[in-house]
Amino acid sequence: MLGPNVRALIFDLSGPFAHYKKIFATTSALTYPLPPKTSLYGLFAAILGLDKTDNAYLNHFSEGNCRVAIQLLNPVVTQRMYINLRPSFGSLRSTENRKPTLMEFLDRPRFRIYFTHQDASLYDQLKERIRNGQSTYTPTLGLANLIASVKYVGEGAIRPSTEERVDSVIPKSRLETLLPPIVGYSNRLLEAGQYAVEMQPNRDVTVRDGIILDRNGTPIPARVRDLAKVTHAQNSANVVLF
Template sequence: MKCLVFDVWGDFAHYRKFYTTSSPLTFSFPPRTAVAGMIAAILGIDKNEYLKYFTKDKANIAIKLIKPVKKSRISYNLIDTKTAKMMSKIQNRTQVTFDVLKDCGYRIYFTHKDENLYKKMKELLKNHKSYYTLCLGLSEYIANFKYIDELEVKEEHSKDYVYIDSVIPFNEDMLIEFEVDREYFKDTVPNEMNEDREVIEYKKVIYERNCKPIKCIINSFYNLKEGENIVFL
């Protein structure tokens, strides 16, 4: 199976956690749903219909941290744009503190069953072109991207410990060898949405904050020719 590999990065990012309200917290990496949105932006697929192209039975997406997770706080003055007829007349503002990711970068691994869509994505990445501006969660957090390679990935099965380089789907029965120089974090992220933008799957994941691989026993993973091991979300 062929897999496109590309990097996205930016100064700031925000992927709002679904259970936060007045002070939005952020996930430490873009969930699969957000990565699907990035790919759709590059391909020029309308935001109201792109989700049907990236269901799990059509697209495989894996995510790897390439920069350590760093977070900061930024205060925003929010206004009610529905009642603001003239921007200069706005009197009321609500100050909200946002949890944001700082100096962030991710490596994306992408495959798709539609050969035409896959080839179009490859050409756009290689020529550093996109139909819409890429952003990291919020429209003001502009992202850059870079084509890395097209690689053959092979599904592997092992009963022994292996190092996994990407974000890993987690379950409580998973065996992980916790090493002394690692910082492990666990989270629950939205993983798939339907065309009405309703989340139909949440997934528990585990990752290492400083981009180091995790040593674990996992039933199925994919091996790349460079020796990397990844798991599709």
């Protein structure tokens, strides 16, 4: 549980395409329908300009220090395209074979990210960078050529919620039970398995979970543990920070 007086930084993450490769995909590069939490760590580090040598930036995001919630603002839509991949880096050689590989991309993804961190200084730096549209390194959506738009929304107050409507994605470990559909809504639920939650600087993933989401971004009727209501201006959302 989060302590009292904790606030959440809120920003929107979007772009024309995104790709977050599933670890179990081999002959084709399939994508997760949302950014893994460990990928968000890389995004935060790029904006802040944290040291990338030997993945040192992950020391700022050790397990329990940082919590996020992810809300889908656009439906999950995918496209598959053949991409020519090369076996080596550097200048292209005439004798080098390029292999057409089928890759899956998220089409026009848009996510709302809720961010908290125990390090108040790091939190404030990230808030100022995003609010001012600044970034040390180019923010991307999984791959270097998939440029991300990062738009500041605001800062929200957090308090516990007992509602049975969840606006964010739900880690399966937090789910108690799904409930009948909310009147006026139709859910299309999807589970993203083997989702990376925490990672050490040696790139060992220490926590994985399944993630429950609605393909259309529709609120999910469910009982979950540690549901939080984040209120900003006249808006509020029930989210699971993990």
